[in-house]
Amino acid sequence: MNKPLTAEDIRAAKSANTGKRDRDLADSLGISEAELVAAHVGTTPGMTVTRIDAHPDAVMPRLTALGEVMALTRNASCVHERVGTFETYKSGPHASMVLGKEIDTRIFPKFWTFGFAIENETEKGIRRTLQFFDASGDALQKIFLRDGSNHDAWQPLVDVLALEDQSPEIAVEPRQPTEGAKINADKRDILVEEWARMTDTHQFNRLAAKLGMNRLGAYRLAGAPFVRKIKPEAVADFLDAVSAAHQKVVLFVGNRGNIQIHWGTLDTIKPMGPWLNVLDPRFNLHLRGDHLAEVYVVDKPTKRGPAVSLEAFDADGGLIFQCFGQRENDDDDLAQWHQILADLPEA
Known part of the structure; x- marks a missing residue:
């Protein structure tokens, strides 16, 4: 059995594969995307990661302060990217929702397990994202600040959502297999x-x-x-x-x-x-x-x-x-x- 990767191992792999997307790099390392992100908690060269509360009740009402952002939701076959402002949040015990002119989501809170606030240094400046994952470490939603976002609201939001536990390692559960067709x-x-x-x-x-x-x-x-x-x-x-x-x-x-x-x-x-793309100014689809x-x-x-x-x-x-x-x-x-x-x- 291979020895589990340490946070240091994961950071080294990230440094050696700067051109790879996190999801692809995590797959190649045999870990989840959330584990890859968690390994960078704290401040590492070019990157600052903070573990934050992942529950939608804590997060969603506060996102309006960020102004216009890009919200990304995906599955293994399709990526859905929408530009807009998080507006009305309605909480529910089993299902919640965000209702707005452009950001419209249906949320199932029990699956929101890990949350991270990430700042990356890029050639175009600091890129700020909030990323949320399920118990298996698979991405549920990512929120990217844009040039026109309210960046002054970023640090206060991170401060209020930050967890006491800022360790760089997380325990994930095995991924649940997709349920095939059930016919009676x-x-x-x-x-x-x-x-x-x-x-x-x-x-x-x-x-x-x-x-x-x-x-x-x-x-x-x-x-x-x-x-x-x-x-x-x-x-x-x-x-x-x-x-x-x-x-x-x-x-x-x-x-x-x-x-x-x-x-x-x-x-x-x-x-x-293999990709079928919709590339519009405020909406992108990658299928x-x-x-x-x-x-x-x-x-x-x-x-x-x-x-x-x-x-x-x-x-x-x-x-x-x-x-x-x-x-x-x-x-x-x-x-x-x-x-x-x-x-x-x-x-």
């Missing part, structure tokens, strides 16, 4: 019957769980008229079509602790290698096209009419993203959005 084939008739009676999209997860299924399992089982399987490579065409039509969307990307939502258009589409294993057009009844989404899953059954059409006004029947989805080729 005997319950298809009940699934389809109750699906047809839904009045809100949030009823779906409760319905699937009640029948011993999860999202992907229910999609595989239900089929027409509520679910249509799409060729994964058609997602690139979908992004181009949304861009060309100036169709506003509601795009969800998340992990087990945080879901981040973009409202608006997807204007500048730029594929690069691994080669990770798209199953893609579905899903129709859920609501009081306002059908909520039709495009949803993508990886090879392990993990949800990569969900995308809905955004209504321009109460009279918008989303005909353009429905046509974009109808044009996608079936798998």
